[in-house]
Amino acid sequence: MKAIEISAYGAPEVLRLTERADPVAGAGEALIRVAASGVNRPDVLQRTGHYPVPPGASDLPGLEVAGEIVAGDAQALAQAGLRIGQRVCALVAGGGYAQLCVAPVAQCLPVPDGLDDVEAACLPETFFTVWSNVFERGRLQAGETLLVQGGTSGIGVTAIQLAKALGARVIATAGSDEKCSACVQLGADHAVNYRTQDFVAEVKAHTAGRGADVILDMVAGDYVAREIDCLADDGRLVIIAVQGGVKSDFNAGQVLRRRLTITGSTLRPRPVAFKGAIAQALREKVWPLLASGRVRPVIHSRFEAAQAAQAHRLMESNQHVGKIVLTW
Ligand SMILES: NC(=O)c1ccc[n+]([C@@H]2O[C@H](COP(=O)([O-])OP(=O)(O)OC[C@H]3O[C@@H](n4cnc5c(N)ncnc54)[C@H](OP(=O)(O)O)[C@@H]3O)[C@@H](O)[C@H]2O)c1
Numbered sequence: 001m002k003a004i005e006i007s008a009y010g011a012p013e014v015l016r017l018t019e020r021a022d023p024v025a026g027a028g029e030a031l032i033r034v035a036a037s038g039v040n041r042p043d044v045l046q047r048t049g050h051y052p053v054p055p056g057a058s059d060l061p062g063l064e065v066a067g068e069i070v071a072g073d074a075q076a077l078a079q080a081g082l083r084i085g086q087r088v089c090a091l092v093a094g095g096g097y098a099q100l101c102v103a104p105v106a107q108c109l110p111v112p113d114g115l116d117d118v119e120a121a122c123l124p125e126t127f128f129t130v131w132s133n134v135f136e137r138g139r140l141q142a143g144e145t146l147l148v149q150g151g152t153s154g155i156g157v158t159a160i161q162l163a164k165a166l167g168a169r170v171i172a173t174a175g176s177d178e179k180c181s182a183c184v185q186l187g188a189d190h191a192v193n194y195r196t197q198d199f200v201a202e203v204k205a206h207t208a209g210r211g212a213d214v215i216l217d218m219v220a221g222d223y224v225a226r227e228i229d230c231l232a233d234d235g236r237l238v239i240i241a242v243q244g245g246v247k248s249d250f251n252a253g254q255v256l257r258r259r260l261t262i263t264g265s266t267l268r269p270r271p272v273a274f275k276g277a278i279a280q281a282l283r284e285k286v287w288p289l290l291a292s293g294r295v296r297p298v299i300h301s302r303f304e305a306a307q308a309a310q311a312h313r314l315m316e317s318n319q320h321v322g323k324i325v326l327t328w
Pocket residue numbers: 039040041042125129149150151152153154155156173174175176179194218219239240241242243244265266267268315318319322
């Protein structure tokens with residue numbers, strides 16, 4: 001098969017089109033002929049040597065694919081209500097930038113009605129991450145307020161839409177006025193340009209001084225103290241990335257006085273059973289929203305897989321709103 005490999009850690013040019021042996025599906029796994037592979041920021045971190053591959057995972061980058069099941073564990077497929085020939089999208093721990101990809105059956109989901117393979121390839125990484133962090137760890141409820149940092153990221157566009165569809169109020173931050181407009185078009189009740197406005201003051205102003213019930217944070221660093229300042233009593237701060245640094249200096253007194261929760265997670269190293277449980281929740285609660293068009297994939301650009309370096313360059317330029325996809 002053809003695949004895109006990381007030939008050495010470094011700039012986008014280290015992504016090379018190569019030939020690899022076809023992978024083989026083992027027990028509990030499906031082999032997918034990949035039509036499209038989603039690009040995510042963690043792929044960029046892996047390429048630059050800042051995101052080690054979990055034990056047992058492919059060294060090829062790529063955390064999500066869509067395509068057709070061409071082989072696999074017949075019993076596991078039947079139990080999951082899937083079959084050979086079916087179009088699916090899948091969350092994988094690596095190996096997504098390839099014409100063939102093995103995925104645990106538990107992490108495969110049927111392509112939602114009405115979506116094509118490119119749209120479906122955009123779903124797994126951000127929907128699994130947002131579901132697990134915003135709705136499970138963060139326990140966001142209808143009627144509560146969510147602050148999404150990085151509202152136009154792949155993660156952000158999913159978080160805004162899902163939270164709105166499930167009845168929450170959403171405030172999002174972004175780095176330009178154009179991106180703020182995109183957040184509002186996606187359903188955010190209010191967007192904050194974090195380069196020109198203070199998100200703490202904005203959140204307080206738009207919640208009558210109460211603060212946000214849940215914050216989805218991909219910055220950390222000096223954001224943590226400010227986020228604590230604009231969390232409501234009993235609020236939950238969920239950290240999924242540390243783009244602003246790993247060290248934070250904050251007032252721990254507020255955490256106890258106002259019963260705040262600071263949590264976080266990384267999806268990739270979690271076991272198949274954990275990811276399978278998220279897949280089931282998504283299939284039940286979120287796939288109908290995608291099929292009805294209430295929630296939609298937001299695609300900024302698609303590239304032929306051989307142009308993977310260009311796709312990474314675009315991601316690093318931070319010009320995109322939503323997802324970048326590779327096609328085979
Ligand atoms: N923990 C997990 O399981 C998990 C899973 C997937 C992804 N992630 C992480 O989640 C983040 C988003 O991933 P992605 O693939 O969606 O990446 P992406 O589309 O490249 O998004 C990166 C985002 O970070 C925003 N950002 C950077 N500095 C910011 C700041 N100071 N304030 C507010 N926003 C800021 C950017 O906003 P502007 O462009 O507007 O500046 C951009 O929207 C990445 O950091 C990724 O590593 C974590």
